[in-house]
Structure formats: structure tokens, C-alpha cells
Amino acid sequence: MTPTTTAARGEHGSSGPAQNGASPDAAALEPVMRRALELAQRTPAGANPRVGAVVLSDDGAVLGEGWHRGAGTPHAEPAALEDARSRGHDVRGGTIVITLEPCSHTGRTPPCTEAILEAGLRRVVFAAPDATAEARGGADRLAEAGLTVQAGLLREDSEALNERWAQRMAEGxxxxxxxxxxxxxxxxxxxxxxxxxxxxxxxxxxxxxxxxxxxxxxxxxxxxxxxxxxxxxxxxxxxxxxxxxxxxxxxxxxxxxxxxxxxxxxxxxxxxxxxxxxxxxxxxxxxxxxxxxxxxxxxxxxxxxxxxxxxxxxxxxxxxxxxxxxxxxxxxxxxxxxxxxxxxxxxxxxxxxxxxxxxxVSGEAVTTGAAGNELGRAALYGAEKNH
Amino acid sequence: MTPTTTAARGEHGSSGPAQNGASPDAAALEPVMRRALELAQRTPAGANPRVGAVVLSDDGAVLGEGWHRGAGTPHAEPAALEDARSRGHDVRGGTIVITLEPCSHTGRTPPCTEAILEAGLRRVVFAAPDATAEARGGADRLAEAGLTVQAGLLREDSEALNERWAQRMAEGxxxxxxxxxxxxxxxxxxxxxxxxxxxxxxxxxxxxxxxxxxxxxxxxxxxxxxxxxxxxxxxxxxxxxxxxxxxxxxxxxxxxxxxxxxxxxxxxxxxxxxxxxxxxxxxxxxxxxxxxxxxxxxxxxxxxxxxxxxxxxxxxxxxxxxxxxxxxxxxxxxxxxxxxxxxxxxxxxxxxxxxxxxxxVSGEAVTTGAAGNELGRAALYGAEKNH
CATH class of the missing domain: 3.40.430.10 (Dihydrofolate Reductase, subunit A)
Structure with a gap:
């Protein structure tokens, strides 16, 4: 049941039926995405990206929430859908707001794109694209299946959560x-x-x-x-x-x-x-x-x-x-x-x-506290240094 | 208000009106002393001994509990007396069960012996003697004032709690x-x-x-x-x-x-x-x-x-x-x-x-886990060591 993956990269706003994350509709979803980002922080940092998801009804009520609990457990999307179902909600026609593009590959768990299609959702809003060679193409797959797909809402916040993961994925x-x-x-x-x-x-x-x-x-x-x-x-x-x-x-x-x-x-x-x-x-x-x-x-x-x-x-x-x-x-x-x-x-x-x-900590060395200033002006011996 | 200190050392069971910790009465208080030892473990480990205390009515009901909360705060005895008072109990004629001999000196806080005398208690049961040059003599002071004093109940448990403290106190x-x-x-x-x-x-x-x-x-x-x-x-x-x-x-x-x-x-x-x-x-x-x-x-x-x-x-x-x-x-x-x-x-x-x-950790080096055995038979190079 692995869907065909395409070579789509970066934002999805410019191709096919996908819309740009800057649309007013998407902006109205910003608080929901912030909540999804909060949920994502519950994913233990490690080899896997930190991802959170919120399922909304067609009139915008929150039906379910989920996050990735670590290797071998369901991704955030099926977790949020299951949460909605366990509360007795009908998610058909609804929206899922996710911090990362849904995957379209079968790893230890089935592809999230298929879970979203099977659930009968109408719209998918995600923050950061999944640049992973094997997982990317999820947005295209969903758009091709007729769903409204919006990418890029609070993308940088999501990327900041998974900086090191994204870097190594880019490096393969x-x-x-x-x-x-x-x-x-x-x-x-x-x-x-x-x-x-x-x-x-x-x-x-x-x-x-x-x-x-x-x-x-x-x-x-x-x-x-x-x-x-x-x-x-x-x-x-x-x-x-x-x-x-x-x-x-x-x-x-x-x-x-x-x-x-x-x-x-x-x-x-x-x-x-x-x-x-x-x-x-x-x-x-x-x-x-x-x-x-x-x-x-x-x-x-x-x-x-x-x-x-x-x-x-x-x-x-x-x-x-x-x-x-x-x-x-x-x-x-x-x-x-x-x-x-x-x-x-x-x-x-x-x-x-x-x-x-x-x-x-990725990138250049980060100085802690007032270290930046102190290092800049510290004379190594002699002067009083307030300690 | 510093009481005269005497040079009493060790157990108090053999001198004056004090009774031996092994008396049936004291043994019946063992569960209470265990509770006091539990309370003592709440004292943050550090420069001060860990001490807990329980105040009982003359018919053995628990009236108050206390422990030493760290440098500069009340000792366990006044804390337990205050706890009893705050609950509206009359402690006169009662017993206090303490993990360490009450101090008889004024440090940052007043001597505990005086707090016990002022409270009108009739009996004091403690686990370990206080060998501190400045604090010792508390039991003698209380016995001389006419209280029944029993020393040594679960003494080793109390000493184990304060091993390092006792060692440095002995060394002065x-x-x-x-x-x-x-x-x-x-x-x-x-x-x-x-x-x-x-x-x-x-x-x-x-x-x-x-x-x-x-x-x-x-x-x-x-x-x-x-x-x-x-x-x-x-x-x-x-x-x-x-x-x-x-x-x-x-x-x-x-x-x-x-x-x-x-x-x-x-x-x-x-x-x-x-x-x-x-x-x-x-x-x-x-x-x-x-x-x-x-x-x-x-x-x-x-x-x-x-x-x-x-x-x-x-x-x-x-x-x-x-x-x-x-x-x-x-x-x-x-x-x-x-x-x-x-x-x-x-x-x-x-x-x-x-x-x-x-x-x-006091005394000889302590080996952790199976280290003792492993160290005994470890050949440094060559043999498979199950890792």
C-alpha cells in the first residue's frame, strides 16, 4: 500500500491544488498550529522528528490531538485521529493541522497519507515539508487525491524543533x-x-x-x-x-x-x-x-x-x-x-x-548566559572579575 | 540561657534517672522511632545532621511530627512541638521520640533541651547520642531536670543516616x-x-x-x-x-x-x-x-x-x-x-x-552492582567479558 512518491521539494503552495500557507484561512489556524507545536514537544528528542497534530471538525472544533511518542509507535497523525475516534467524534470532512508534512512511506508504521485518506478528512495544513528521501511526496499524494493541502504555516517553528534531524536528513x-x-x-x-x-x-x-x-x-x-x-x-x-x-x-x-x-x-x-x-x-x-x-x-x-x-x-x-x-x-x-x-x-x-x-546543539557554538560579553572583554589574568 | 554542659558520652542508660533503651517500654516505641527516622530522611543531606522527631501524648497518640529542614531553621524537636501546637494539642506530660540526642547549646537556634522543658514533656526517647563537643550533654540536662530519658533505641539506624557528620564531629x-x-x-x-x-x-x-x-x-x-x-x-x-x-x-x-x-x-x-x-x-x-x-x-x-x-x-x-x-x-x-x-x-x-x-561515601571504597565480583575475576585483555 506504498503510494507512488514524487520528487516534490520545499513548499507546496505553488503546485497543483495545494494552496499557500499565507492564505487568511491558514492564518486563522495559527493558534491551532501553535497547539500542534506544543504537542510536538512531547515527542522525545532523538533519532525521530518531533511532530504534533490536531484534528478539527469542519466548523473548527478540536476533535482530537496526537504526537509522535517515539520509534515504533504511531506517528502524530494516526495518534490524533485515534484520539478523536476514542472520543466518539466523526472526523469526516474535517481538517488535520500537523507540524510536519505527512509521510507517504511504510516504515515501522504505515504511511500517514493513507490514514488521512481513509479517515475522510477534507483538508491538511502542515508547517514544515518532509525532506526525507523516502517520506517526502506526502503533500502531493494528498493533493492528487483531491484534498486541500496548505504548507508553511509556522514552518520555522517546526523546523527549529527538528533542526538536527532535518540537517542529517538533508545529508542523508x-x-x-x-x-x-x-x-x-x-x-x-x-x-x-x-x-x-x-x-x-x-x-x-x-x-x-x-x-x-x-x-x-x-x-x-x-x-x-x-x-x-x-x-x-x-x-x-x-x-x-x-x-x-x-x-x-x-x-x-x-x-x-x-x-x-x-x-x-x-x-x-x-x-x-x-x-x-x-x-x-x-x-x-x-x-x-x-x-x-x-x-x-x-x-x-x-x-x-x-x-x-x-x-x-x-x-x-x-x-x-x-x-x-x-x-x-x-x-x-x-x-x-x-x-x-x-x-x-x-x-x-x-x-x-x-x-x-x-x-x-546545531550550528556554531552557542555561548551561554552572559558568556558572549564576558569572553569578549575578559583579560585572562590580573583584573578583578567580580567573582 | 545556655545550660551547663557535662562531659557525658555514649549511652545514657547507665547513669542517673535515665533508663536503658532496651526496656520493654522503649521497645514498644520502636515503630514511632522508625517514623522519626523516616522524617529524618527529609532533612537535606549536608553540613547538618538529619534528625526527625515525633511527639506523643501520655497515652501514646501521635500529637506532632517534625524534622530539621536545614541550616538556620528550627531543629526537629521544636518543629515537632510546633506541629503539635498548631494542631491544637496539649503536649504536657507527653513523650518526644527523637533520632538524635537533643542539643543543649545555642547555635543559630536556641537549645532544644529548653524547648522540651518549657513544653512540659515528661519523657524523652532518642536513638543516637550527640557527640558534638558543644551540643552534647542534652540528655544529662533533661535527666537532671527530672525527665525520664531513654537512649539507644535504633541507634545504629540513626547513626547510619549521619555517618559522615558523626565522623567529622568526632574529628572536630x-x-x-x-x-x-x-x-x-x-x-x-x-x-x-x-x-x-x-x-x-x-x-x-x-x-x-x-x-x-x-x-x-x-x-x-x-x-x-x-x-x-x-x-x-x-x-x-x-x-x-x-x-x-x-x-x-x-x-x-x-x-x-x-x-x-x-x-x-x-x-x-x-x-x-x-x-x-x-x-x-x-x-x-x-x-x-x-x-x-x-x-x-x-x-x-x-x-x-x-x-x-x-x-x-x-x-x-x-x-x-x-x-x-x-x-x-x-x-x-x-x-x-x-x-x-x-x-x-x-x-x-x-x-x-x-x-x-x-x-x-564514608569508609572504604564501595563497589557498585556486581563490580566486586567482576573486578575479582576480570582478565584485562583477551577474554570475552559479556559485553
Whole structure:
């Protein structure tokens, strides 16, 4: 039931029956779109775009609301339609207001365009176009089916919500999560090279949950030699999970014939490159949309240096490892004003340890608070600096 | 109104009119003491002991509950008495069940012994004796005044709540908070030595609140030379707070005659020592009960190495500073099993930054999860280690 996709790009106001988002009608829907944007913020930040949707009756009453709850769950549109139905509303002839163009492809869930057509809606208003190669064309599909389609209402607000996602989609590369388990002084091993275990059983079990969600797990050849990891995703009971990520060894070193990572299921790949961009191109070619780097420090450092870590899952044990091995190596020194910055998405206590989930902040380094001014005029030594 | 203190130590069951905690009567109060211990856990961990109290009528009905809410607020006993009064209860002839021996000294609050006597209570049951030089003798004071005093009920549970506090009290040293403001890779300055500002305005304002709560602020002579800090406590409006901590420069280097830290209020001290123990002895002599180390890395490292950091307030900015200056230096390398460990007490988002508050875990290094076993049998290289 995959619809034909077309190569439509950007705004839809200029082609076919679609109308421009600046029409008075669309502008009247601005408060509704703001509500959809609010709903979108409930989507956990991560590999998927944050999307919200509101279903209206033909006279403008709100019938249902929905948002994307994360990978493998229904998209915002079917969620909003289901919400309306569960309240006993008839949505036929109504309007759906969405923060992102409805997808027209079958991923883990069916295409949203078909859900909208089946529901008998008459009009679709969305904020930002979906530039994803596989998902785009949704607006064209709906317009061709005779619906009124309006694009671009509060587009920038929606794009701001999904900046990093849009960027990697435009680049055609997978979403990159780096997972590190460190001491509070950011070390992944003690002065003797010992890393098992810095974090608690609870933290390690939690990290297994991550393995079950990604398409590929990456380690460098150094970690391979040191730890001989299996890299399989395991269930809370310790059994191999049904869905296994691709096991990827990155680097120019050899992978021994008896390395545990090879396994027997054909889901092992050795990418002979040290270039993060090249590695991601290869993994995109192999169909991976979300990859996770598990170490070691050189591989993590290379991806951080390249600005290719979208998300950092930091399991932090409350202990000190002076003289230990830093979690990321090979990074070029940068001045404070040019530092790679993240945004804290959330924290969680896992036994004695703290999980800090951070998302990369796109674009140029962002200075916090009054830092911009302070950095501009700070004399490094001597003068009183009000502290 | 300070009562005469006596040199009573340890259990009170063997002297004067006080009875033994193991009496059937006291044992019947065990559920009440458990409730008091629960209340005690509401006291924020920090420089003060965690204490809870329950007031009972002479026929055993609960009249009021209280706990110590932190420095400068009423102790658990007056809080529980006030709770009973606010509910309209007559507490005369009743019993108070407390997790710690009532204090008999005037600190920021009046002595609890006097509050108990004024309230007309007939019996006092407490778990752990207060070994503090200035506060002890409370049980004797109450017994001499004719009350029935029972000590030792669930003493170990109470002591476990206040292990670190009891230890430092026995040593007669101040409580030590170390405050660090770091990048996510635990650096306090970038590769060029720049530290202003790693954390946000919100985080820095929050840290000022700490300055207003402690008795002394410590910096090393290196930080003095680099930053020429004033070290004053300031109000949220940026004015000097009414109550100013002692400003302490630690180290053998000189303090310039025009150093800002000298101020004009006579609250400046230069402690010419590099030994944390000696520094704390001197500050105890000057009456400081709670000191805060603000840096730099050598001073923080020396206190950490000596095991003399009770509490670590870690303001962590979500950025990377490769090649930067670590927040603690001079620490001897330790194996994972011997690492200095903390317990995460809480986290708070302050603008973009994360405050992680940690308390030192007393005694020998504690291994987390299955670490003990794993460390025992881990071969460092080669063998498969199930990850």
C-alpha cells in the first residue's frame, strides 16, 4: 500500500491544488498550529522528528490531538485521529493541522497519507515539508487525491524543533548516538586500563535497552582488541533479543577470525575507514537510520571532532579515576567560545549512577548566559572579575 | 540561657534517672522511632545532621511530627512541638521520640533541651547520642531536670543516616563542600586557561546562594593570582550579603597587599599551609563549622586526595573542553576498586547547566552492582567479558 512518491521539494503552495500557507484561512489556524507545536514537544528528542497534530471538525472544533511518542509507535497523525475516534467524534470532512508534512512511506508504521485518506478528512495544513528521501511526496499524494493541502504555516517553528534531524536528513546520514560510561571525571578506565565495571548493573542493563533500539552498534578496533565484545542486544533476562543491530567494527586494524563480534548471523560488518563521514555513508548504504557508538575513546573522539554526534548518552558513576583514560581522545583543543555544545534533555538515576542525556546543539557554538560579553572583554589574568 | 554542659558520652542508660533503651517500654516505641527516622530522611543531606522527631501524648497518640529542614531553621524537636501546637494539642506530660540526642547549646537556634522543658514533656526517647563537643550533654540536662530519658533505641539506624557528620564531629573538623564548575569532560578552563564563563549566569547565581550559607570560602594562592577574586557572598541583586563568610586563602604563596580578597571588614585569613588537615584545624579554631572550597584544581585535588571533601557541588556545563584544565589535580592514580566514591543526592537544571550534588561515601571504597565480583575475576585483555 506504498503510494507512488514524487520528487516534490520545499513548499507546496505553488503546485497543483495545494494552496499557500499565507492564505487568511491558514492564518486563522495559527493558534491551532501553535497547539500542534506544543504537542510536538512531547515527542522525545532523538533519532525521530518531533511532530504534533490536531484534528478539527469542519466548523473548527478540536476533535482530537496526537504526537509522535517515539520509534515504533504511531506517528502524530494516526495518534490524533485515534484520539478523536476514542472520543466518539466523526472526523469526516474535517481538517488535520500537523507540524510536519505527512509521510507517504511504510516504515515501522504505515504511511500517514493513507490514514488521512481513509479517515475522510477534507483538508491538511502542515508547517514544515518532509525532506526525507523516502517520506517526502506526502503533500502531493494528498493533493492528487483531491484534498486541500496548505504548507508553511509556522514552518520555522517546526523546523527549529527538528533542526538536527532535518540537517542529517538533508545529508542523508544516520542519526548518531554516542554512549559513554564514565567516572565523574569523564574517564572510561582507571589508571591500569580497567573499565569493568565503572557503572552499576542497573546502568548497564539500561544501556542494553539502547542496543535494542538502534540499527547498528559501532566500536573501534582498539576496543575490539581490548574487550572482544559480542555487541549483541540482549533482553532484560540476558537472552539475545529478537531484533539484532548490525555489529560494526570501524578502523584499519584487522578483525581476528575468532572475534566474538563476528557472530554467526551475518549481521557483522568491518568498515575499513577512520573517517566518520565515510563510515556513516557506508552505514546509510546498508540501511542504518540510527547508529550507536560504544567506544573506544578514539572512535568517540573522532565523531565528536567531526561534529557527528547527535546525541550523547552519558552514564556517569559518582567516583573519581585520577590518571584514568578519558572517554574521548584525539579532539583538537578549542577555546571556550568555540566549544562543542550540547543541550541536557534529561537525567535519570540508575542505582548509584546518573544517566545524562544530551543532544548536540546545531550550528556554531552557542555561548551561554552572559558568556558572549564576558569572553569578549575578559583579560585572562590580573583584573578583578567580580567573582 | 545556655545550660551547663557535662562531659557525658555514649549511652545514657547507665547513669542517673535515665533508663536503658532496651526496656520493654522503649521497645514498644520502636515503630514511632522508625517514623522519626523516616522524617529524618527529609532533612537535606549536608553540613547538618538529619534528625526527625515525633511527639506523643501520655497515652501514646501521635500529637506532632517534625524534622530539621536545614541550616538556620528550627531543629526537629521544636518543629515537632510546633506541629503539635498548631494542631491544637496539649503536649504536657507527653513523650518526644527523637533520632538524635537533643542539643543543649545555642547555635543559630536556641537549645532544644529548653524547648522540651518549657513544653512540659515528661519523657524523652532518642536513638543516637550527640557527640558534638558543644551540643552534647542534652540528655544529662533533661535527666537532671527530672525527665525520664531513654537512649539507644535504633541507634545504629540513626547513626547510619549521619555517618559522615558523626565522623567529622568526632574529628572536630568543619564540614567541607567543594564547588566546581566544569565542562562535561570535567575541565574548569579551556586549553588557553580561560574559565569565564563555562557555566551560565543561572548556575553562577545559584552558587552565590552557597556562599551565603557557609562559614568560610577557600581558594588556593594560584587562583588568587589568576583571578583576584573578592569571594564575598552577594544577594540575588548583586549586593554584598549581610552575613559574610570568612575569606580564606590557602597556601604558601604571598597574598598581595592590594588583593581584592583582603577586603576591609577584617574577615580575611591567609592560612599558610598546604595540608588539608592543618587548614581545617585552623578553621575549626576560628569557629567555622562549614567551609567551601572554590578552587583551584590543586586545592580541590588536595582535599579530595585526603578524603576531606564531604560534599561535591558540581555545576556541569554541557560542553567539551579538550585540552582544558581538569577540575582536580595532584590526585594519585587509584585502581577502580579503590576509587573515591560519592552518592548522588540530587540534580537540578540551571539554565543549560546541570547541578549534580554528591555526598562522599564514608569508609572504604564501595563497589557498585556486581563490580566486586567482576573486578575479582576480570582478565584485562583477551577474554570475552559479556559485553
Amino acid at each position: 546520514r544516520p542519526f548518531v548516538t554516542a554512549k559513554v560510561a564514565t567516572s565523574l571525571d569523564f574517564c572510561v578506565a582507571d589508571a591500569e586500563g580497567r573499565s569493568q565495571w565503572i557503572t552499576s548493573e542497573q546502568a548497564r542493563a539500561h544501556a542494553q535497552g539502547l542496543r535494542r533500539r538502534v540499527d547498528a552498534i559501532l566500536v573501534g578496533t582498539g576496543t575490539l582488541a581490548a574487550d572482544n565484545p559480542r555487541l549483541t542486544a540482549r533482553t532484560p533476562r540476558g537472552e539475545d533479543a529478537e531484533r539484532q543491530p548490525l555489529r560494526v567494527v570501524v578502523g584499519l586494524g584487522e578483525v581476528p577470525a575468532d572475534a566474538a563480534v563476528r557472530g554467526t548471523d551475518g549481521r557483522f560488518v568491518h568498515v575499513r575507514s577512520r573517517e566518520p563521514e565515510a563510515v556513516l555513508r557506508e552505514l546509510a548504504r546498508l540501511g542504518a537510520g540510527h547508529v550507536m557508538i560504544e567506544g573506544g575513546p578514539r572512535l568517540v573522539g573522532a565523531f565528536l571532532e567531526a561534529g557527528l554526534v547527535d546525541e550523547l548518552w552519558h552514564y556517569q558513576a559518582p567516583l573519581l579515576l585520577p590518571g584514568g583514560l578519558p572517554a574521548a581522545s584525539g579532539l583538537a583543543p578549542r577555546a571556550l567560545g568555540d566549544a562543542a555544545r550540547f543541550r541536557v534533555e534529561g537525567t535519570e538515576l540508575l542505582g548509584p549512577d546518573l544517566l545524562i542525556r544530551r543532544m548536540a | 573538623r568543619p564540614f567541607v563542600t567543594a564547588k566546581v564548575a566544569t565542562s562535561l569532560d570535567f575541565c574548569v578552563a579551556d586549553a588557553e586557561g580561560r574559565s569565564q564563563w563555562i557555566t551560565s549566569e543561572q548556575a553562577r547565581a545559584h552558587a552565590q546562594g552557597l556562599r551565603r550559607r557557609v562559614d568560610a570560602i577557600l581558594v588556593g594562592t594560584g587562583t588568587l593570582a589568576a583571578d583576584n577574586p573578592r569571594l564575598t557572598a552577594r544577594t540575588p541583586r548583586g549586593e554584598d550579603a549581610e552575613r559574610q563568610p570568612l575569606r580564606v586563602v590557602v597556601g604558601l604563596g604571598e597574598v598581595p597587599a592590594d588583593a581584592a580578597v583582603r577586603g576591609t571588614d577584617g574577615r580575611f585569613v591567609h592560612v599558610r599551609s598546604r595540608e588539608p588537615e592543618a587548614v581545617l584545624r585552623e578553621l575549626a579554631r576560628l569557629g567555622a563549622g562549614h567551609v567551601m572550597i572554590e578552587g583551584g584544581p590543586r586545592l580541590v585535588g588536595a582535599f579530595l586526595e585526603a578524603g576531606l571533601v564531604d560534599e561535591l557541588w558540581h555545576y556541569q556545563a554541557p560542553l567539551l573542553l579538550p585540552g582544558g584544565l581538569p577540575a582536580a589535580s595532584g590526585l594519585a592514580p587509584r585502581a577502580l576498586g579503590d576509587a573515591a566514591r560519592f552518592r548522588v543526592e540530587g540534580t537540578e537544571l540551571l539554565g543549560p547547566d546541570l547541578l549534580i550534588r554528591r555526598m562522599a
